Amino acid sequence: MTFWSVFPIVILFVLMFMKVPVAYSMILSATSYFLFSPQHLEIMMMLQKMVSANSSFTYLAIPFFTLSGVIFNYAGITERLLDLADCLVGHLTGGMAQVNVLLSTMMGGLSGSANADAALEAKMLVPEMERRGFDRSFSCVVTAASSCITPIVPPGIILILYASASNVSVAKMFYAGYLPGFVICVLMMLLTWFISKKRGYKATREHFIGMKAFAKALVKSVWALVIPLGIIMGLRLGWFTPTEAGAVCVVYSLFVGLFIYRDLKVSDFKKIMLEAVTATAGVMFILAGAQAFGQYLTWERLPNMVTELIMGGINNKYVFLLVVNILLLVVGCFFDGGAAMILLAPLLVPAAQSFGVDLIHFGIVLSINLTIAGITPPFGSQMFVTTAVTGVTIEQYAKESVPYLLMMVGALLLLTFVPQIVMLLPNLLA
Numbered sequence: 150m151t152f153w154s155v156f157p158i159v160i161l162f163v164l165m166f167m168k169v170p171v172a173y174s175m176i177l178s179a180t181s182y183f184l185f186s187p188q189h190l191e192i193m194m195m196l197q198k199m200v201s202a203n204s205s206f207t208y209l210a211i212p213f214f215t216l217s218g219v220i221f222n223y224a225g226i227t228e229r230l231l232d233l234a235d236c237l238v239g240h241l242t243g244g245m246a247q248v249n250v251l252l253s254t255m256m257g258g259l260s261g262s263a264n265a266d267a268a269l270e271a272k273m274l275v276p277e278m279e280r281r282g283f284d285r286s287f288s289c290v291v292t293a294a295s296s297c298i299t300p301i302v303p304p305g306i307i308l309i310l311y312a313s314a315s316n317v318s319v320a321k322m323f324y325a326g327y328l329p330g331f332v333i334c335v336l337m338m339l340l341t342w343f344i345s346k347k348r349g350y351k352a353t354r355e356h357f358i359g360m361k362a363f364a365k366a367l368v369k370s371v372w373a374l375v376i377p378l379g380i381i382m383g384l385r386l387g388w389f390t391p392t393e394a395g396a397v398c399v400v401y402s403l404f405v406g407l408f409i410y411r412d413l414k415v416s417d418f419k420k421i422m423l424e425a426v427t428a429t430a431g432v433m434f435i436l437a438g439a440q441a442f443g444q445y446l447t448w449e450r451l452p453n454m455v456t457e458l459i460m461g462g463i464n465n466k467y468v469f470l471l472v473v474n475i476l477l478l479v480v481g482c483f484f485d486g487g488a489a490m491i492l493l494a495p496l497l498v499p500a501a502q503s504f505g506v507d508l509i510h511f512g513i514v515l516s517i518n519l520t521i522a523g524i525t526p527p528f529g530s531q532m533f534v535t536t537a538v539t540g541v542t543i544e545q546y547a548k549e550s551v552p553y554l555l556m557m558v559g560a561l562l563l564l565t566f567v568p569q570i571v572m573l574l575p576n577l578l579a
Contacts, residue, residue, distance in 0.1 A: 154449050157182040161442070172431075175438035175492075182445045195444050199437040210319070211433065213395025214304045216425040217402045218265055221373070223421055224406025224413045227269065229370040230255045236358045236366045238338070243345025244353035245278045246291045247338055253295035254302060254334040255373075263523055265428065267296035267531040271538035283350055286545040290524075293535040293546075294553035295337060297520040302330035303380060304395065307490055307519065310436075311512040314494035318509075319391035320384040324574040325509050327377075329517065332570060333560045340556045372405045385578050439491035446496070466504035470514065470565050473497060477518035478525070478558070489519050509575055510568040517564060521557045524550060 157178040164174035176199075183192040221227055231252055238247040249270060256266050270292045278288040300307045303323035312319040344350075357363075367374075376398060383389050389397060406413025463469045480489060494515065501511045523531040526547040536546050564571055 157442070157445050172434040172438035175435075175442040179438075179441040179445045182448075195441050199441050210304070210309050210392040210395040211306055212425065212429040213392065213399055214306065214309075215265075215429045216421070217395065217398035219421050219425045219428070220399065220402040220406060220413070222269060223417045224402055225410040226370075226373040226402070226405065227256070227273075229366075229410070230373055231273070233366045233370040233374075235353060236363045239353035240355065240357050241338075241342060242352055243283075243341050243350045245274065245281055246283060246288070246341045246345060246350065248353070249274050249278070249288075249291050250295040250298075250334060250337050250341060253298050254330060256299055263296045263300045263520055263531055264534050266299040267293055267534045268538060270296070271535045275535075275539050281351070281353075284348075284549075285539060286541045286549045287344070287348075289535045289539045289541040289546060290549040290553055291341060292539075293524045293529070293531040294550070294557065296531050296535075297517075297524060297557060298330050298333050298337070300520050301326050301333065301513070301516055303327065303377065304391070304398070305516065307516045308512070309391065310490045311494055311515060314491050315498045315508055315512065317512065321509050321575045322512055323380065323384065323391065324578050325513050325571050326516075327381075327574055328570055329513055329560075329564050332564065333517075333557070336556055336560050337553070340552060344552065372409055376401065381578070436491060442492060443495060446492070463504075466506055467566065469500065469504050470506065473501075474514070474518060474561060474565060477515065478521060480522075489522070490515060507568060507572060510571045513571045514561070514565050517557075517561050521554070521561065524557070525554060526550065 160181050161174055161178040164177060165171065169177070179195055180192065183195050231248070234248045234251040234255060235244075238244070238251050241247045252270065252274070253266055256269075271289065275285065275288045275292055278291075279285050299305065303326045305326060308322040308326055309319055311317075312322045358366075379397075379401075380394050383394055383397065384391065403413070463472060477489070477493065480493065494512075497515070498508060498511070501508060523529045526532060526543060532543070532546055532550075535541070536543060
């Protein structure tokens with residue numbers, strides 16, 4: 150391996166530690182390779198790769214699902230899901246914290262973005278939790294931790310990125326996300342119950358709200374609840390592709406907001422488009438940067454070298470999965486989840502195939518890993534989002550986050566070494 154083989158990686162980490170945005174860091178480090186490499190490579194190769202990658206039909210699902218997620222917030226769907234979550238779990242110990250976790254799980258079927266979910270719930274729920282006696286730093290951590298569920302439940306953007314990077318079915322990745330999301334939700338609610346019991350955090354009410362009130366809340370939110378079911382059925386019956394499902398969600402959310410709930414106003418469209426374009430541009434720019442950096446990795450045959458290195462030192466797929474988990478938990482702390490997925494999936498998928506690991510199962514393992522990294526100090530993106538909104542310091546956050554990080558790692562290991570949980574729905578519906 151020559152100096153020029155590792156020089157872009159050094160540049161990448163230097164720029165990252167200088168807090169240069171990850172997309173710029175990847176583009177600049179890849180540019181240094183194509184400009185100054187002794188091989189005199191054409192930089193147009195890199196630029197063409199960046200443009201062609203973002204022209205992918207699969208990636209078109211990202212702006213559609215992002216736009217639909219923004220519309221849901223303006224259409225009043227989020228508030229109705231909040232009411233339903235409160236009806237279901239508000240009577241449990243730590244009522245509002247339990248609502249926080251359940252709402253993130255429900256939002257997973259709508260927004261698919263951990264950062265969007267974290268920002269929304271930090272604004273909506275943390276002040277209310279604090280008013281009801283919850284510690285602000287605990288409320289901040291619950292919000293950040295529960296947002297880890299959102300990308301795992303379809304139509305999570307990170308699932309689309311993995312499917313495209315590893316050339317597997319987006320539909321199967323969607324099927325595989327539901328049960329892991331449910332498992333993490335249950336485990337997180339159990340941990341929240343235990344902490345709330347220990348600290349004396351109260352329920353929203355003493356008893357279950359009653360079937361009549363629950364039915365009323367269910368009817369109000371049913372228009373939102375049919376979306377995940379509609380995605381599954383549409384994909385299963387071949388009515389639309391995952392990308393077309395995103396377009397269907399946009400049209401559906403507009404219909405519900407304008408004609409059913411009537412909370413969506415024409416005057417909101419400018420703000421909706423601005424939010425959606427800004428969020429989409431951030432993701433697509435990271436994709437372009439990751440593709441540029443990936444072009445350098447491919448040219449230097451680093452994916453093959455990593456596979457050979459792993460294969461040479463490991464002869465058991467369970468040891469391989471454990472090593473991958475440790476690697477990703479560390480690497481994910483320094484990279485945006487989407488960028489890390491685009492960079493690491495091509496490196497690790499060939500090795501996973503060599504060990505006979507199912508690539509759908511492997512994709513869920515990678516996705517959970519990278520969402521855990523989003524809540525891990527000192528660089529987690531959801532951590533930064535929630536602390537910025539709530540005013541909690543990084544030190545306060547770090548202290549409160551330990552139980553939730555341990556719980557998420559436990560859930561990760563469970564889903565890693567019991568693949569039947571992940572593969573149940575893909576095997577039934579494929």
